[in-house]
Amino acid sequence: MAQSASDLFPPSDLKLFEEFPSSSRSAWEQEIARTLEKQGKAGLSLNWALPDGISLPPFLLEEDLAELPFIGDFPGVYPFTRSTQRGGQTWSAQYPLQGDGSLADRLSEAQRRGADGVTLFVGGTFPAVPYGRGRNDAAAALAQSELPVQCVGSTADLVALVGALKSGSVKNTNSSILIDPFSDVLIGGDFALNEADIYGAIKAAFAQMKIPVGAVRADLFHNAGATPALELGLTLSAAADLVSALVDAGMSPVDALSCITLFQPVGALYFVEMAKFRATRRLSAMVAKGFGVTSYERPVLAQSAVTSLFNVSLYDPYTNMLRVCTEAMSAVLGGASSVLVLPLDAPFDRDDEFTRRMAINTQLVLRHESYLDRVSDPAGGSYYIEAATDQIAEAAWKIFLEIEAEGGYRKALEKGSVQARLKQAGEQRLDALARRKEIQLGVNQFPNNTEILRDSEYKDASIPALPEAKQGRYASAPIFRGAVPFERLRLQTEEFAKKGHRPFVQLLPFGNLSMQRARAAFIGNFFGCAGFAVNDPGSLETPEACLAFAKEAAAKQKIDAFVLCSADAEYLPAATAIMAELKAIGVPVILAGNPAEVEALKSSGIEDFIHVRRNVYETLSEYQKRFCA
Numbered sequence: 001m002a003q004s005a006s007d008l009f010p011p012s013d014l015k016l017f018e019e020f021p022s023s024s025r026s027a028w029e030q031e032i033a034r035t036l037e038k039q040g041k042a043g044l045s046l047n048w049a050l051p052d053g054i055s056l057p058p059f060l061l062e063e064d065l066a067e068l069p070f071i072g073d074f075p076g077v078y079p080f081t082r083s084t085q086r087g088g089q090t091w092s093a094q095y096p097l098q099g100d101g102s103l104a105d106r107l108s109e110a111q112r113r114g115a116d117g118v119t120l121f122v123g124g125t126f127p128a129v130p131y132g133r134g135r136n137d138a139a140a141a142l143a144q145s146e147l148p149v150q151c152v153g154s155t156a157d158l159v160a161l162v163g164a165l166k167s168g169s170v171k172n173t174n175s176s177i178l179i180d181p182f183s184d185v186l187i188g189g190d191f192a193l194n195e196a197d198i199y200g201a202i203k204a205a206f207a208q209m210k211i212p213v214g215a216v217r218a219d220l221f222h223n224a225g226a227t228p229a230l231e232l233g234l235t236l237s238a239a240a241d242l243v244s245a246l247v248d249a250g251m252s253p254v255d256a257l258s259c260i261t262l263f264q265p266v267g268a269l270y271f272v273e274m275a276k277f278r279a280t281r282r283l284s285a286m287v288a289k290g291f292g293v294t295s296y297e298r299p300v301l302a303q304s305a306v307t308s309l310f311n312v313s314l315y316d317p318y319t320n321m322l323r324v325c326t327e328a329m330s331a332v333l334g335g336a337s338s339v340l341v342l343p344l345d346a347p348f349d350r351d352d353e354f355t356r357r358m359a360i361n362t363q364l365v366l367r368h369e370s371y372l373d374r375v376s377d378p379a380g381g382s383y384y385i386e387a388a389t390d391q392i393a394e395a396a397w398k399i400f401l402e403i404e405a406e407g408g409y410r411k412a413l414e415k416g417s418v419q420a421r422l423k424q425a426g427e428q429r430l431d432a433l434a435r436r437k438e439i440q441l442g443v444n445q446f447p448n449n450t451e452i453l454r455d456s457e458y459k460d461a462s463i464p465a466l467p468e469a470k471q472g473r474y475a476s477a478p479i480f481r482g483a484v485p486f487e488r489l490r491l492q493t494e495e496f497a498k499k500g501h502r503p504f505v506q507l508l509p510f511g512n513l514s515m516q517r518a519r520a521a522f523i524g525n526f527f528g529c530a531g532f533a534v535n536d537p538g539s540l541e542t543p544e545a546c547l548a549f550a551k552e553a554a555a556k557q558k559i560d561a562f563v564l565c566s567a568d569a570e571y572l573p574a575a576t577a578i579m580a581e582l583k584a585i586g587v588p589v590i591l592a593g594n595p596a597e598v599e600a601l602k603s604s605g606i607e608d609f610i611h612v613r614r615n616v617y618e619t620l621s622e623y624q625k626r627f628c629a
Contacts, residue, residue, distance in 0.1 A: 025061055028059050032046060032058065032059075046058035050227070050228075050229075050269075050272065051227040051229070051230070051425070051428070052227055052229035052230060052395040052396075052398075052399070053395055054229060054388075054391045054392065054395055055391075056384065056387065056388055056391070057387075060383035060384060060387055061383070062383070064383060064387060065383060065386050065387065068386060068387075068390050069390075070082070070282055070389070070390075071386065074086075075376040075377040075380070076376060078285065078295050078296060078297075079281060079282055079284075079285030080281045080285070080298075080299045080335075081278055081279075081281050081282040081285075081389070082278070082335075082376075082377040082380055083335050083376045083377035083380075084281070084298070084299050084335050084337060085376055086376055087376060088373050088374050088375065088376055089332065089333075089335060089372070089373055089374075089375060089376055089377070089378070090373045091116075091331075091332055091336055091337060091338055091339055091373065092116040092117045092148065092337065092338035092339070093114070093115055093116045093117070093338075093339060093360060093363035093364065093367065094115065094116070094117050094118065094119045094150060094304075094338055094339060094340035094341075095109075095110035095113060095115035095117070095118045095119070095147075095356070095359075095360050096118075096119055096121075096340060096342065096343060096356060096359060097110070097118050097119065097120040097121075097133065097137075097141065098343070098351040098352075098356065100351040101351065103133075103137050103140055103141060103144075104144070106118075107141065107144060107145050107146075107147070109353075109356070110147060110360075111146065111147060113356075113357060113360045113361075114360065114364050115147060115360050116147065116148070116338075117147050117148040117149065117150060117174070117338060118141065118145060118147055118148075118149055118150070119149075119150045119151075119152060119306075119340045120133060120137065120138050120141050120149060120150070120151050120152070121133065121151075121152050121153045122134070122135050122137075122138045122151055122152070122153035122154055122157045122158055122161065123153040123154030123157050124154075125153075125154065125187055125188075127223070127309055127346075127347070127349070127479060127481075129152070129153045129154060130309070130342065130346055130349055132153060132154075134157075135157040135158070135160055135161045135164075138151045138157075138158075138161050139161060139164060139165065139169075142165070142169065142170045142171065142175055143169055143170070143171055144171060145171060145172060145175075146171065146172065147172060148172045148174035148175045148176070149170075149172065149175040149176075150175065150176050150178065150304065150338070150340075151175075151176070151177045151178060152178045152215075152217075152263060153178075154184075154192070155179055155180065155181060155183060155184050155191075155192040155193060155198065156184075156192040156193055158177055158178070158179045159179060159192075159193060159197070159198055159201045161177065162177055162179070162201055162202075162204075162205035162209075162213060163201060163205075165205065165208075165209065166208075167208050167209065169209075170209055170211060173209075173210065173211060174211075175211055176211055176212040176213070176215075176261055176302075176304075177205070177211070177212070177213050178212075178214075178215030178217070178261055178263055178304075179198065179201070179202055179213055179214055179215055180214075180215045180216055180217040180238075180242075180263075181195060181198040181199070181242065181245075182216075182217075182238055182241075182242075182409065182410070182413060183217040183220055185413050185474050185476070186217075186220045186224070186418075186419070186422075186476055186477045186479075187220070187476060187479075188470060188472060188476055189469075189470040189471060189472025189473060189474050189475060189476040190472040190473040190474060191473075195245070196249070199245050199246055199248075199249040200249055201213075202214050202246060202249075202259065203246060203249045203250060203251050206251070206255065206259045212258070212259055212260065212261045212302060213259055214242055214246065214256075214259045214260040214261070215260060215261045215262070215263050216235050216238045216239050216242065216260065216261075216262050216263065217263050218231055218232075218234070218235040218238075218262055218263055218264045218265060219263055219264070219265040219306050219309075220477070220479060221234050221235065221265075221422060221477075222265035222267060222308060222310060223265065223308070223309045223310045223479035223480070223481075224422040224423075224425070224426050224477045224478065224479050224480070225310065225422060225425045225426025225427070225428070225429040225430070225480075225482075226421075226422055226425050226426075227425055228267065228269065228272055228273065228276045228392055229276075229392050229395035229396045229399065230396075230399060230421060230422075230425055231265070231276075232276055232279060232280060232283070232392065232396035232399075233395070233396040233397070233398070233399025233400045233402075233403070234399070234403070234409070234418060234421070234422075235262055235264065235280070236280075236283055236284070236287055236396065236397075236400045237399075237400050237403040237404065237408065237409040237412070238409045239260055239262065239284075239287060239301060240287050240290070240400075240404075240408065240409065241408045241409040241410050242256075242260060243256045243257055243260065243287075243291060244408070245410075246259065247291070253288075253291035253292055253293050254293055254296075254300075256291075257288055257291065257293060257300035257301060258300055260300075260301055260302075261301070261302045261303075261304050262280065262284075262301050262302065262303050262304065263304050263306060264277070264280065264303055264304065264305050264306070264331075264336070265305070265306055265307070265308050265310075266305050266306070266307060266308065266327040266328070266330050266331040266334075266336075266339075267308050267310070267311060267327065267330075268308065268311050268323065268326070268327065270326050270329070270330050271330075271384060271385055271388060272388055272392070273327070273330035273331070273334065274330045274333050274334040274379055274385055274388075275334070275379075275385050275388035275389040275391075275392050276334065276392050277303060277305070277330070277331060277334025277335050277336055278334055278335060278379065278385075278389045279389050279390075279392045279393035279396060280301075280303060281299055281303070281335065282389070282393050283393055283396060283397055283400070284299065284300060284301040286397070287301075288300050288301075299337075302337050302338075303335070303336045303337050303338075304336065304337060304338045304339075304340070305328075305331035305336035305338065305339045305340065306339075306340045306342065307323070307324040307327045307328060307331075307340070307341050307342045308323070308324075308327060309342065309346060309347065309479070309481060310429075310479075310480070310481055310482050311323050311327075311440065311481075311482065312324075312342075312344070312346060312347050312481060312483070313347070313440060313442055313443050313481070313483040313487065314347055314348065314453060314458065314461055314463060314483070314487050315442055315443065315447065315448070315451055315453060315483070315487055315490060316441070316442030316443075316447070316448050316451060317344055317345060317348075317458065318344060319441055319442045320344035320345075320346075321344050321358055321362070322441075324341045324342065324344070324359070324362060325362050325366075327341075328341050328362055328363055328366060329366060329372070332363075332366060332372045332373075333372065333378050333379055334379070335377070339363060341359040341360070341362050341363055342359065343355035343356050343358065343359045344358060344359070345458070347461075347481055348458055348461050350458075399421075403417075403418070413474060414474060416474065416475045418477070419469065419474075419475040419476065419477045422477040423469070423477065426480070429482060430466075430482065430485065433482050433483075433485075433486075433617070434485070434615050434616060434617035434618065435615050435616065435617075436612070436616055438482075440482060440483055440486075443482075443483040443486050443487070443529070444483075444486055444529055444616055444617075445525060445529075446525055447490075447525065447528040447529050447531075449524070449528045449531075449533070449534065452494055453490070453491060453494060454491075454494055454498075463484060463487045463488050463491055464484075465484070465488065466478070466480050466484055466485070467479075467480055485617055486529055486530075486617065489529070489530045489531065489617070489620055489621065489624060490529070490530060490531035491531075492624060492628065493530055493531035493532065493624060493628065494531060496628040497531075501558060502531070502532070502533050503527075503530075503531075503532040503533065503560045503623070503624070503627035503628060504532070504533045504534075504535070504557065504558065504559050504560050505523070505527050505532050505533065505534045505535070505559075505560060505561050505562075505563060506535050506550065506553055506559045506561070506562050506563070506587075507520050507523060507524070507534065507535060507536045507537065507562075507563050507565055508540060508546040508549065508550060508562050508563065508564050508565065509536065509537070509538070509539050509540055509546075509565040509566065510539065510540050510541055510542055510543055510545065510546050510564070510565070510566050510570070510574065511541075511542075511543075511566035511567055511570040511574070512566060512567035512570060513539060515565075515566060515567035516539060516565045516566050516567070517539075519565040519566070519592035519593060520536050520565045520592070522592060522610075522612075523563050523565060523592050523610060524536060526610055526616060526619075526620075527620070527623075529616060529620060530620040530623070530624055532560075532623075532627070535553075537549060543573075543574035543577050543578045544577070544578065546564070546574075546578065546582075547578040547581055547582055550562055550582060550585060550587075551581075551585060554585050554586075554587060559587050560587070560588070560626075560627045561587060561588045561589070561590050561623075561627075562582065562585075562587050562588070562589045562590065563589075563590045563591070563592055563610070564589065564590070564591050564592065564606075565592045566592075568593055568595035568596070569595075571591060571593070571595050571597065571601060572595070572597045572600055572601060572604075575600075575601055575604040575605070575606060576604065579604040579605045579606070580605075582605070583605040588607045588608075589605060589606055589607060590606070590607060590608045590609070590610055591606050591608070591609050591610070592609075592610055592611070593609065593610075593611055594609050594611040594613065595609075
C-alpha cells in the first residue's frame with residue numbers, strides 16, 4: 001500500500017523532545033565547573049583560543065546568535081553568506097593537469113575520471129607553481145578542452161597568454177585565467193611586468209572573452225603561514241586594490257568585481273575553514289558596497305578553493321589523502337564554487353596517475369556517496385559555525401581596515417608590512433609545530449618509525465631548508481611546508497644510519513602500569529619524530545629488573561640513552577635504589593615526565609626530563625647532534 005505524505009513526515013505542529021527540560025547557561029557552566037573540579041582542573045578555560053583574537057567557547061545557546069548580522073539571511077540570495085545557491089550546493093571538481101605527458105591524454109583522462117574542470121599551472125616556480133607547464137600548453141588546453149580550464153601561475157606567462165588569445169579561442173566559456181599582479185612581489189620581490197600593462201591586459205581580455213581574468217592568489221598567504229583571519233584580511237585588501245586598479249584602467253566596478261577569482265586555500269581546521277569561506281562572501285559584499293555595488297544576483301569574487309601545501313608531508317605521505325579529504329569537505333560545505341584537490345605527492349612535484357585519480361575520487365566520493373551537493377548551506381543552524389563565521393569576519397575586517405589605513409594593499413606591500421605580517425605568522429606556526437601546539441600526524445606526532453624515505457618510492461625527493469625572503473625591489477614572503485624542519489631531522493638521521501648506526505633509545509618501564517604505558521608511548525612518539533629507534537620491552541615491573549635489563553641490553557648493542565618510564569611518585573625511590581649502577585653502564589639516563597623532585601633526581605644522575613612542555617624540535621635537534629656526532 002502506498003504511503004502518504006502524512007505517513008512520512010510528522011505533523012507541522014508537533015514539538016519534539018518536550019520531555020527534556022531546557023538548560024540555561026548557568027546550568028551548563030556549573031556542570032563544566034563540576035566536571036573540571038572532579039578531574040583536578042578547576043578554573044581551566046575550555047575556550048578554544050585561535051590567533052587574531054578569536055576565541056570559540058565550549059558551548060553556545062540560541063540566544064548567542066540572535067545579534068549576528070547575517071542570522072536572518074537566506075541561502076542563495078545577497079549577500080550569499082549562507083550559500084551561493086538556493087537548492088543544493090554544487091561545485092566544480094577540478095582535475096590537476098600535471099607537468100609531464102601529452103596534453104591531449106591528460107584532458108581525456110580528466111573527462112574519463114569524472115572531473116568538471118581542469119586546472120593547469122603555468123610557469124616553473126615550485127612550490128608556488130606546482131606541476132608547471134608552458135603557456136603554449138595553456139593556450140592549447142583553452143582551445144581544445146570540452147571542460148572549463150582554470151589557468152594559474154606566472155603573471156608574465158599568463159599576460160602573454162591572454163595577449164595571444166583571440167575571440168572564440170576559448171572553447172569552454174566557463175574557463176578562467178587567474179592573473180594576480182601582486183603575486184610576483186610575494187614570490188620574487190618585484191612585479192613581473194609594468195603594472196599598467198597588467199591591468200590593461202586584464203581589461204582587454206575580459207572585454208574580448210568575457211571570462212574571469214584577474215585573481216588574488218590567497219594560497220600564497222596560507223602557504224607562508226597565515227592564519228585564517230590574516231589570510232582573509234589580506235585577500236580582501238588585495239581584491240579591493242585590484243578592483244580599484246581595474247576601475248582606474250577603465251572597467252566598471254561590476255565588471256572589475258566579476259573579473260576576479262579568489263584562489264583560496266583550505267587548511268586543516270575543519271570547522272574554522274568552513275566558516276572562513278562563509279565569512280569571505282559576507283565581507284566581499286562589504287568590499288563591493290565600497291565600490292557602489294550593493295546587490296547582485298550571483299556572488300562577485302568567485303571562490304576557487306585549493307587544498308593546502310603547507311599541511312602536506314613527505315614522510316607518511318598517504319596521510320596527505322586524509323588531510324586533503326577534510327580540507328575538500330570544508331571548502332564544499334563552506335560554499336566554494338570550485339575545488340582543486342592537490343595529489344598526495346604534490347610536495348614531491350611528481351607526476352603520477354594514481355595520485356591524480358585519488359585526488360579527483362576524493363571529490364567524487366563527497367558528491368556521489370556523501371551527497372554534499374544536495375544541501376544548501378549545510379552549516380546553517382550550527383551555533384558553533386555561525387559564531388565562528390562572525391568572529392573570523394570581525395577579525396579579518398579589522399586586518400583589512402588596518403591595511404586600508406596604510407594606504408591599501410599595494411602601499412602595504414611597498415612598506416613591507418604585508419610581508420612582516422606573514423613572516424610573524426609563519427614563525428608562530430613553526431613554533432606551534434615545534435611545541436606540538438599544532439599537530440601534524442606522522443610529522444610531529446605519531447610518526448611511522450619503520451619508514452625510511454630513502455628506501456621508499458620517493459627516494460629521490462629533496463627536502464630543502466626553509467627558504468629565506470628574497471630582497472628585490474620589495475621583500476618577498478617565502479612559502480613553505482610546516483613539516484620541513486622535522487623532515488630534515490629525520491632525513492639527517494637516515495643519512496647517519498647509513499654510516500652504520502641509527503640512534504637507539506632504550507625504554508625502562510616499571511611500576512604503575514597505566515602511567516608507564518602512557519609515558520612509554522609518549523617517549524616513543526617523541527624520539528620517533530627524529531627517526532630514532534626506540535625499543536619498548538613492555539613492563540619490567542621493578543627498578544631492579546630495569547637495571548638488570550639495561551646491563552644485558554648494553555652488552556649486546558650500542559645504546560644512546562635509557563629512559564625511565566613510570567609514575568612521578570615512583571621515580572625518586574627508584575633512582576635512589578639503582579642510579580649508581582645504572583650510571584656506571586656509561587649511557588645517559590633520561591626520565592619521562594616532570595616530577596616535583598627534579599633537583600634531587602638530577603643529583604642522583606638523571607640527565608634530562610622529557611615532558612609535554614618541552615620544545616620537541618629543539619630538544620630533538622640537540623639529541624641528534626649528540627647521538628649523531
